Amino acid sequence: MSDFETSINSLDLGLFQRIPSQSTEMDKASLLAIQAAVRELVPKYRYLEIGSYLGGSIQPHLLDPRCRRIYSIDKRPPQQPDARGYDWRYENNSTERMLAKLRDVAEDLSKIVTIDGDTRDVAVENVSEPVDLCFIDGEHTDIAAIADFKFCLDILEDNGAIVFHDAHIVYNGIADVLTMLRDAGKSFNAYVLPHTVFVVEIGDFPVRENHHVARLAADNSHSYLFALRDNDQFRRFANRFPFGLMRRLITKVRAGNVSK
Ligand SMILES: C[S@@+](CC[C@H](N)C(=O)[O-])C[C@H]1O[C@@H](n2cnc3c(N)ncnc32)[C@H](O)[C@@H]1O
Secondary structure (H helix, E strand, O other): OOHHHHHHHOOOHHHHOOOOOOOOHHHHHHHHHHHHHHHHHOOOEEEEEEOOOOOOOOHHHHHOOOEEEEEEEEOOOOEEOEOOOOOEEOOOOOHHHHHHHHOOOOOOOOOEEEEEOOOOOOOHHHOOOOEEEEEEOOOEOHHHHHHHHHHHHHHEEEEEEEEEOOOOOOHHHHHHHHHHHHHOOOOEEEEEEOOOEEEEEEOOOOHHHOHHHHHHHHOOHHHHHHHHHHHHHHHHHHHOOOHHHHHHHHHHHHOOOOOO
16 A cells, blocks of 8 residues: 555545645544545546645645646635634735645646636636535635535536535535525535534535544534634623623513513
């Protein structure tokens, strides 16, 4: 067995070691588990991600001999809106910088196609082959997450997976796309993996049957508590003076705190 096979089959986080990735250790384990599942389902798979920054989440796919193509879509704005209410800034964010970093991971970058832009402006024809696995980690707003998901649906194979990062931030967008799939009568399966990785399997694409994915999904207390605790800042804020006082007064007037 090659070093890569051993590493991916043991979810070795060393596969992320060359370039820092914007994710927790548990997120990385979940992403590797999904990759292990996809490479079993499609031995020559294609991967697309929206939001690549320095290439941290690309590196395990770049190293994977079973990954035949990587599409990276990134708008690279100096700052991006965020559903938490403040803009995020990414300094020195460029495709050239990402490619230079990826060259430290593997010499041959010929399977990578980079597209500078936003899925709301990029034509689907820019992705010239159907993709098996999409990873959405671009602008962290519900509107952008919905647009990214629709783009992914357009370029996905009939059976494939679309995965969101930071699901605890773009949860309203995720809820909307699941409603959209239900209304369209699409066959799908959706579930969360620790900490913030949300998987939508489209059609017959049982990522969840991989033993690593199944174990992580069964251990999803991590996702639940991480999401609630990360968002707890908003509850603490809402309970603080004077907002807490105002909310308590409104609740009292409306008798919203009375059980009959
Ligand atoms: C959280 S970082 C991606 C991190 C990367 N996936 C990793 O794990 O290392 C978000 C990236 O999304 C990009 N971005 C921001 N707005 C975008 C948009 N509207 N469309 C596509 N990409 C966007 C930013 O330029 C940034 O590089």
